[in-house]
Amino acid sequence: MSYQPENTLQQCEPSPTNADGKKDRKCFVCNKKFGLGKKYQCCMCQNFVCNRHCMKRRDEEKESKIYICDVCDIEQMKEEIKAEILQELNKLNENIKLAKDSYEKTEAARVKKAAKVSKLEEELLTTEKRQKAKEDEILAQLNEELAKGRKAGESVDITKKELEELYISEQKINEKCSLNEVKNEETKAEILKIKEKKNELLAQIEHLSGNLKGSLPLDQVLPHLCDLCKKRVSVDGKYLTRDSDKKHDDGSLLSND
Numbered sequence: 231m232s233y234q235p236e237n238t239l240q241q242c243e244p245s246p247t248n249a250d251g252k253k254d255r256k257c258f259v260c261n262k263k264f265g266l267g268k269k270y271q272c273c274m275c276q277n278f279v280c281n282r283h284c285m286k287r288r289d290e291e292k293e294s295k296i297y298i299c300d301v302c303d304i305e306q307m308k309e310e311i312k313a314e315i316l317q318e319l320n321k322l323n324e325n326i327k328l329a330k331d332s333y334e335k336t337e338a339a340r341v342k343k344a345a346k347v348s349k350l351e352e353e354l355l356t357t358e359k360r361q362k363a364k365e366d367e368i369l370a371q372l373n374e375e376l377a378k379g380r381k382a383g384e385s386v387d388i389t390k391k392e393l394e395e396l397y398i399s400e401q402k403i404n405e406k407c408s409l410n411e412v413k414n415e416e417t418k419a420e421i422l423k424i425k426e427k428k429n430e431l432l433a434q435i436e437h438l439s440g441n442l443k444g445s446l447p448l449d450q451v452l453p454h455l456c457d458l459c460k461k462r463v464s465v466d467g468k469y470l471t472r473d474s475d476k477k478h479d480d481g482s483l484l485s486n487d
């Protein structure tokens with residue numbers, strides 16, 4: 231910071247005047263009487279000082295040397311230091327502002343990023359949930375299909391079993407039928423045999439009767455027959471019959487043939 235004097239009065243060495251009525255007999259700083267030595271007038275406060283309490287300074291604007299007393303010099307230095315401190319303070323404030331801006335920007339970015347991340351996380355969670363629900367649904371469908379398949383298999387098994395049982399029953403019935411047929415055949419055959427035998431026997435009887443009739447004379451046979459047989463023979467041989475006698479001698483009944 232450049233020094234700019236308020237007072238334009240160029241009162242330099244030696245100062246012969248007392249322009250503003252300032253006392254020019256004693257030094258303003260050390261109060262010593264000026265003797266023969268030089269005295270200077272401060273161009274800031276206009277006071278007179280001895281050469282021990284006077285400073286030469288360079289006036290930047292006028293590019294010349296000016297005089298300034300120790301008091302003003304100290305004040306000036308104070309001002310300069312103050313200004314420097316102020317400047318440093320301003321710089322610091324500026325830096326703080328920059329840092330703050332930067333921090334705010336970073337913070338804003340961080341917040342934005344965090345929001346984005348949380349949104350992404352939420353989306354991921356939603357997607358995961360949706361996928362899980364879909365998987366569960368598919369699993370449920372699969373289980374249902376499996377259950378259906380199992381049920382169908384069971385039905386098939388039951389039907390198969392029923393069919394097998396039916397086959398077995400049919401087979402049994404068939405076996406029974408064939409057995410009955412065989413039995414029927416056997417019975418028929420037996421009946422036929424019995425009939426044949428009967429016919430044979432009848433034929434034999436007929437033959438025997440014929441033989442009896444033809445071979446022997448009735449009066450020779452009669453004495454060997456029982457009463458009933460005698461009556462039967464007498465029917466063939468025109469004998470009279472009596473209804474009261476219908477039993478042979480051995481007690482067997484008379485047949486109708």
Ligand SMILES: [Zn+2]
Binds near residue numbers: 280
């Ligand atoms: Zn002095």
Ligand SMILES: [Zn+2]
Binds near residue numbers: 273276301302
């Ligand atoms: Zn001064």
Ligand SMILES: [Zn+2]
Binds near residue numbers: 456457459479
């Ligand atoms: Zn008889």
